[in-house]
Amino acid sequence: MPMIRRECIEALREKIDICDVVSTYVTLRKCGAYLRSLSPFTEEKTPSFFIHPERNRFHCYSSGNSGDVFRFIQLMEKLSFGEAVEFLAEKYHFTLEYTSQKSGERGEKNTAEALLEIHRRVEAFFCESFFSVDDGGHRARLYWTKARHFSLESAERHGIGFATANYRAVGDKLAAQFGNNLLVESGLFLHSKRETGTIFPRFRSRLMIPIRDTHGRTIAFTGRDFEGAPAASTGQERAKYINSPETPIFHKSFTLFGIDRARREVSEKVPFLLVEGQIDCIRCFECGLGNAIASQGTSITQQHMHLLHRHALEIVCILDGDSAGQRAAVRLIPMALREGVNLRFVSLGRGEDPDSFLLKNGVEALKKLIEGAKPTAQVLVDFHMEETGESPAHRNDALRRIFSTIHEANSKVTEFEFLRQIAPLVGADMREIREDYGRLFGGKMREEHFFDPAAPTHHILNATEQLLFFLLCEEAWRPIIMQSIEDQWIDRATPEGKLLNHVIGELLNEKELESILMELPEDDQNFANRLIFIGKTSDDPLVSINACIESIYSAHIKRCLADINRSIQRADADLAPSLIQRRIAMKMALLSPPRIAMEMEAAATADHE
Numbered sequence: 001m002p003m004i005r006r007e008c009i010e011a012l013r014e015k016i017d018i019c020d021v022v023s024t025y026v027t028l029r030k031c032g033a034y035l036r037s038l039s040p041f042t043e044e045k046t047p048s049f050f051i052h053p054e055r056n057r058f059h060c061y062s063s064g065n066s067g068d069v070f071r072f073i074q075l076m077e078k079l080s081f082g083e084a085v086e087f088l089a090e091k092y093h094f095t096l097e098y099t100s101q102k103s104g105e106r107g108e109k110n111t112a113e114a115l116l117e118i119h120r121r122v123e124a125f126f127c128e129s130f131f132s133v134d135d136g137g138h139r140a141r142l143y144w145t146k147a148r149h150f151s152l153e154s155a156e157r158h159g160i161g162f163a164t165a166n167y168r169a170v171g172d173k174l175a176a177q178f179g180n181n182l183l184v185e186s187g188l189f190l191h192s193k194r195e196t197g198t199i200f201p202r203f204r205s206r207l208m209i210p211i212r213d214t215h216g217r218t219i220a221f222t223g224r225d226f227e228g229a230p231a232a233s234t235g236q237e238r239a240k241y242i243n244s245p246e247t248p249i250f251h252k253s254f255t256l257f258g259i260d261r262a263r264r265e266v267s268e269k270v271p272f273l274l275v276e277g278q279i280d281c282i283r284c285f286e287c288g289l290g291n292a293i294a295s296q297g298t299s300i301t302q303q304h305m306h307l308l309h310r311h312a313l314e315i316v317c318i319l320d321g322d323s324a325g326q327r328a329a330v331r332l333i334p335m336a337l338r339e340g341v342n343l344r345f346v347s348l349g350r351g352e353d354p355d356s357f358l359l360k361n362g363v364e365a366l367k368k369l370i371e372g373a374k375p376t377a378q379v380l381v382d383f384h385m386e387e388t389g390e391s392p393a394h395r396n397d398a399l400r401r402i403f404s405t406i407h408e409a410n411s412k413v414t415e416f417e418f419l420r421q422i423a424p425l426v427g428a429d430m431r432e433i434r435e436d437y438g439r440l441f442g443g444k445m446r447e448e449h450f451f452d453p454a455a456p457t458h459h460i461l462n463a464t465e466q467l468l469f470f471l472l473c474e475e476a477w478r479p480i481i482m483q484s485i486e487d488q489w490i491d492r493a494t495p496e497g498k499l500l501n502h503v504i505g506e507l508l509n510e511k512e513l514e515s516i517l518m519e520l521p522e523d524d525q526n527f528a529n530r531l532i533f534i535g536k537t538s539d540d541p542l543v544s545i546n547a548c549i550e551s552i553y554s555a556h557i558k559r560c561l562a563d564i565n566r567s568i569q570r571a572d573a574d575l576a577p578s579l580i581q582r583r584i585a586m587k588m589a590l591l592s593p594p595r596i597a598m599e600m601e602a603a604a605t606a607d608h609e
Contacts, residue, residue, distance in 0.1 A: 004085055005097045006512060009070075012085065012094050018056045018069040021088070025076055040076060041065055052533055055473075059533040066529035078263050078311040081518055083214055111185075114178050115249045118186045119210075119218045125170050126161025126208040126221075136164050136230045140207055143226040148279065149359060154286050161208035163223055165230055167201050175199065187220065187244040203242060205229045209278050211244070211296065216260040220244035220296075222278060243296065253301045256308070257281055257294040263311045265291040271314035271344075273370070274300070280318075280354040287363040292354075299328070302335050309339040316373050318346045318354050318366075330383050333376055334408040344373035377421035380405060385426065399426065403440050461535060463551035464496040469535030470545055471503060472513065472528060477541055482507060484596050485549055489556040499524055542596060550593040561586050 019028060019035055026037040028051065035051040038044055041063040048061040059066040065075055073084040089096045098112060130140050131152075140162035144150050154160075171189050180199050183189040189199040206223035213219050223242040244250055258281045266272055273292040275281050284292035295304065308315060315336070319329055329345050336343045346369045348357050358366055374382075384398040406418045415437075423433045461469060471481055482504050491497040499520075506516045517528055538544040564583045568576055 003099055004082060005099050006514070008089075008094075008096050009085055009514070012089055012092070012096075013056070013068060013070070015094065016056075016069050016088060016092060017053075018058060018072065019051055019053055021069050022051060022058065022072060039063060050533075055532060057529065057533045059530055064526050064530075066526045066533055068529070071525070071529065079214060080310070086215065111182070112249055114182055115186050115247060116217055116219070118174055118178060118183065118188065119220075119249075121174065122167075122170065122188055123159060123161060123208075123210050123218045123221075125167060126163055126210075127156075127159060128161075129164050129167075130155065130160060130162040130208075132162075134164075136205065137162055139228045139230060140226070143207065143228060147227065150282070150286065154282070158282055158285075159210040159218070161210070163201065163203040163206045163208050165205050167204075171199055171201060185247060187247045187250070202244075205231065206242065209282075211250070211255065211257060212260045213249075213255065214260055214263060219255070220247070220250040222296075252296045253303045254307065255296055256304055257296060258285065259293055259307070261285065262291050262293045266312035268313060270312070271316050271342075272308055272312050274315050274317045275354045276319070277353065277355070283355040283358050287358050287366075289363065289366075300332055300335065302338065305332075305335040305339045305341060309341050313340070314342040314344065316344045316346060316370050318348065318370075326379075326383055329379050330405075333380060334405055336376070337406070337409040337414065340410050340414065343376045343379075345376075345379050346370055346373045375421065377418055377425060381422055381425040395426070399436065400440060402426075403437050406437075407441055461531070462496070463548040463555075464491070464494065464500055465531055466535065467545065467548040467552065468496055468500045468503065468528075469531045470541065470548070471500070471507075472532050473535060473537070474541060477545060478507065480596060481545060481549075484545075484594065485552065489552050491552075491555060491559070495524075495527060499528060503528075546595050549595070553593045554590060557586055557590050 022028060022035075022037075022040075026040050026049065028035040028037050029047075030036075031047075031050070033052075033054070035053060036047045037049050038047050039049040039060050039062045041049075041060055044062050049058065050061070051058045057066070057068055058072055065071075067074075069088065070081060070084045073079060073087055074081060077084065077087060079087060086096065088094070129137050131137060141152065141155075144155055144160060145152065171183060174183055180189075180191070180197070183199055184191055188202055190202055192198040192200055203221065203223035205225075206229065207226050209222040209224065210218040211220040211222065221244050225238055225240050246252060257278050262272060270291055273284060273289055275284060275292055275294050278294050281292045281294040284290075293308075317329060317332060319326075326347075329343075332343060346366075348354070348369075354366065380402055384401050385395075402422060406415055406422075409415045409418065419433050419437055420430055423430045426433075467481065467485070470477055485504070487501060487504070490501045492501050502520075503513075503516055507513070517525060520528065561583060564579055564586065568579045568583070571579055
C-alpha cells in the first residue's frame with residue numbers, strides 16, 4: 001500500500017493552523033493564552049475543550065482526547081490517520097507525495113492516483129451508457145425501475161451504470177495514457193490470451209454498482225447480471241455477480257459498501273445498520289436509513305469490525321431468519337467483543353431480505369423491528385441452548401461455548417455485564433455463573449479500573465511525566481536525555497514509566513517521534529498528547545532535566561533498598577552480611593545522583609541556538 005511521505009505530513013502540519021480547522025466545528029473563545037469551547041466530543045454545559053495555539057494542539061478534559069490537527073480530524077470525521085491527512089490536504093489544496101511501504105520509491109503515489117483516475121473515467125462511461133438511448137442502456141434502466149423498483153434519480157445518486165457488451169474503445173483511450181499493465185492492475189481489464197499485448201474488459205453486459213472508500217472515491221465495482229441483459233461476446237461468464245479483484249486501492253477485508261455515507265449518519269445514539277447485500281443497502285438508503293452498510297460479498301472480518309468501531313459503538317445486524325442467518329450472527333459476536341462494539345440483531349422472515357421487506361411493509365415496519373432488536377446475550381444463549389438436550393452435561397457444554405465467546409471481550413467490565421445478562425436466560429443466579437466462569441478461565445474475575453474524566457484540569461507533572469514531556473518537546477535535549485538515563489531506573493509499573501521506556505527504546509532504534517506516537521494505542525496517544533499540551537517549558541532546561549533524572553534515580557534506589565531489606569529479613573546468617581554491604585552501597589549511591597555533564601549541556605545549547 002502507498003504511504004504518504006513523512007516530509008509532506010510535517011509540511012502540511014506546519015501549514016495548517018489548528019484554530020482554523022477546529023473553528024469550523026465549534027465556536028472558540030479566548031481564554032488567557034488558550035482558546036476554549038464546549039467539547040465537540042461530549043455533551044456538556046461548561047467548556048472543557050482547549051486549544052494551545054502556540055503548540056498547535058488540543059486537549060479535551062471531558063473526553064480525555066488530545067492531539068494535533070490530524071488527530072482532531074480523525075476523531076471528528078471518524079477517519080484513519082492517513083485518511084485524515086488526505087482530508088486536510090484536499091481541503092487546503094496541498095499536494096501529497098506517496099512512497100512505497102517497502103522500497104520508498106515515489107512511483108507508488110502515481111499508481112494510486114492513476115488507479116483512482118481510471119476508475120473515475122470508467123465510472124463516468126458506465127453512467128453515460130446506463131442513461132444512453134442505446135438498447136443496452138434501455139434494458140438496464142427497465143431492470144432498475146421495473147424489476148428492482150428504484151427510480152432513475154436513485155440510479156444517479158448511487159452512480160449506477162451499465163457495462164456495454166464491449167467497451168474496448170474506452171480501454172484503448174486509457175491505455176494510451178496509462179498503459180495496458182496499469183489497466184489490468186486496476187481490475188477493470190484483463191490481458192488477452194489470444195492476442196498478445198491486448199486487453200479486454202472484465203465486465204460486459206452488466207448493471208454496474210460502484211464501490212467507494214470512506215472519502216467517496218470509487219475504488220472497485222460489482223457487475224450484476226440481470227434478466228433481459230444484452231448478450232455478451234462469446235465466453236462471457238454469466239455468474240450472477242462479478243466483483244473487482246483486490247488491487248492496490250481495493251481490499252475487501254477493509255472495505256464496506258456504503259461506508260462513505262453511513263459514517264456521517266452514525267453517532268453514539270445512531271448505530272450502523274448492517275445488511276447482507278448492496279441492493280439491500282441502497283434500498284435502506286432510499287427509504288431514509290442512511291446508516292446502512294454491507295460487506296463486499298464476503299463475511300465480516302475483524303478489520304471490518306475495527307473500521308466500524310472507529311465510527312460507532314453499536315451495530316444493528318439485519319440477517320436472514322434461517323439457520324444460516326443465526327450462524328452468521330454468532331460468528332460476528334466474538335469479533336465485536338474484541339473491539340468493544342455492541343451488537344443487536346433483527347431476524348426477518350424466512351426468504352426475506354431488507355430490500356423485499358421494505359418494498360412490502362415500508363420503512364416504519366423495519367424501524368419497529370430495529371427498536372426491538374435482540375441483544376447479543378439473548379442471541380448467544382438462544383443459539384447454543386436450542387441445540388442442546390436437557391441433561392446437565394449438555395447444558396454445561398452449551399455454557400462452556402457461551403463462556404468461551406464472552407471471554408473474547410476486551411474488558412472485564414464487559415465480561416461481567418454479559419455474565420449478568422445471561423444468568424437469568426439460562427436459569428442460574430449470578431454467583432453460580434461467576435463461579436463457573438472463573439473455574440473455566442482459571443480464577444476470579446478481576447476488577448476493572450477506569451480513568452476518571454472528572455479529574456482536575458490543573459495537573460502537576462511528576463518527574464517521569466516531566467522528563468517524558470522534555471523528550472517529546474525538546475528535540476535538542478532528546479539525545480542527551482537518552483544517554484543520561486538507564487532503563488532500569490524507570491518504574492515501568494506506572495503508565496508514564498511504561499510510556500517513557502517505550503519512547504526511549506523506539507528513539508534508540510531511530511524511529512521518528514511522530515511515527516512512534518501514531519503507532520501507540522489510543523489511550524497512550526491521548527496521554528502523550530496531553531503531556532505535550534499541559535507540560536511547561538523551562539527557562540533553564542538543564543536544571544529541570546537534572547532534577548527529573550535525580551528524582552527517577554532516587555526512586556529506583558529506594559525500590560532497590562526496599563527489596564534488599566525484605567531479603568535481609570528472609571536471609572540466613574551466611575548471606576545477610578553481603579546484603580547489608582549492598583544496602584550500605586545503595587545508601588551511598590543516594591548521595592551522588594547522576595547529572596548531565598557540562599559538555600553535553602554545551603552541545604544541547606549549541607543545537608538549540
